Amino acid sequence: MREPRGHYDMFGGFLLDPTEGGDAAALFMNPSGYTDQCGHGMIAIVTLLIQLGKLPQERYRLKPDLMQVRLETTVGILETEACWNGEKVEFVKFKNTPVWILYKDLTIKSSFGQITGDIVFNGAFNFFAEFDSGQLQVKPENSARIMELGGEIKQTIQSMGLEISNKDFPQITGLHGVDFINLRKKDASDDSKPNQKSVLVFGCKQIDRSPCGSGTAGRVGSLFLKGKISSEHYFVNESIIGSKFKARIVNTTVKANRDSKPACIVEIQGQAHLLGRTEWWLDPDDVIGYNGFIIHR
Numbered sequence: 001m002r003e004p005r006g007h008y009d010m011f012g013g014f015l016l017d018p019t020e021g022g023d024a025a026a027l028f029m030n031p032s033g034y035t036d037q038c039g040h041g042m043i044a045i046v047t048l049l050i051q052l053g054k055l056p057q058e059r060y061r062l063k064p065d066l067m068q069v070r071l072e073t074t075v076g077i078l079e080t081e082a083c084w085n086g087e088k089v090e091f092v093k094f095k096n097t098p099v100w101i102l103y104k105d106l107t108i109k110s111s112f113g114q115i116t117g118d119i120v121f122n123g124a125f126n127f128f129a130e131f132d133s134g135q136l137q138v139k140p141e142n143s144a145r146i147m148e149l150g151g152e153i154k155q156t157i158q159s160m161g162l163e164i165s166n167k168d169f170p171q172i173t174g175l176h177g178v179d180f181i182n183l184r185k186k187d188a189s190d191d192s193k194p195n196q197k198s199v200l201v202f203g204c205k206q207i208d209r210s211p212c213g214s215g216t217a218g219r220v221g222s223l224f225l226k227g228k229i230s231s232e233h234y235f236v237n238e239s240i241i242g243s244k245f246k247a248r249i250v251n252t253t254v255k256a257n258r259d260s261k262p263a264c265i266v267e268i269q270g271q272a273h274l275l276g277r278t279e280w281w282l283d284p285d286d287v288i289g290y291n292g293f294i295i296h297r
């Protein structure tokens with residue numbers, strides 16, 4: 001996702017042929033390299049596959065307007081359901097890979113002061129921390145501060161020598177991102193308003209524009225595992241630019257990390273829109289554009 005074709009915060013995915021019985025396969029990437037789970041990318045890819053007619057009509061399996069699509073990812077085959085009205089995909093739901101907590105209530109020192117949060121597995125390892133919106137509000141105007149602090153927190157955690165790995169997916173190690181959360185006051189049974197506004201700083205200090213599908217699963221799953229929310233209601237997470245994902249706990253009896261950790265499965269619902277199609281060319285004489293570049297922040 002490098003310049004000149006992409007930009008610093010751009011997120012992408014390769015659509016690949018399935019090899020393990022799924023309907024399609026996806027490999028996600030950001031400017032710092034490949035990444036393991038991407039919820040907003042899955043919602044986008046399923047929308048694209050259906051709206052461009054890449055999946056046969058006989059896959060209308062559940063109800064006339066609900067299609068089941070199985071996506072192969074680096075964290076296994078993930079089940080999705082898409083609501084297709086014959087013209088557009090109205091929403092996509094997917095069941096995230098099991099969420100579990102690696103480190104609970106970890107306190108670290110930072111230029112912001114002491115910050116306490118959890119390191120959670122949601123397809124990658126992320127550090128989730130709540131911030132008082134009076135002190136640090138999740139909004140585009142604060143993105144430079146959030147980005148810097150996210151990079152600092154990630155570096156601090158990485159230098160602590162903590163074991164950050166998953167026995168179910170040995171290829172996934174280390175911290176992927178830092179999730180900044182502002183809680184919203186609302187009645188838990190109100191399923192329409194956001195429960196929180198959040199932003200994930202991931203990779204080499206990229207700012208997520210989406211509410212982060214896998215991160216929303218990580219946050220909701222860890223709140224459930226800590227006994228802070230029930231599985232009865234939807235949980236709505238709002239991104240830094242105001243887009244929203246809805247989440248709900250759909251399985252509370254799973255175990256993860258080779259059966260050593262209590263885990264849960266969270267279903268995420270969101271919407272994507274197709275923007276266009278681009279054709280890129282590679283000119284071997286173009287010493288800059290051939291490999292692309294990023295200007296680190």
Ligand SMILES: O=C(O)[C@H]1NCC[C@@H]1O
Binds near residue numbers: 211
């Ligand atoms: O939606 C998500 O899950 C992704 N967003 C950026 C980083 C995460 O992988």
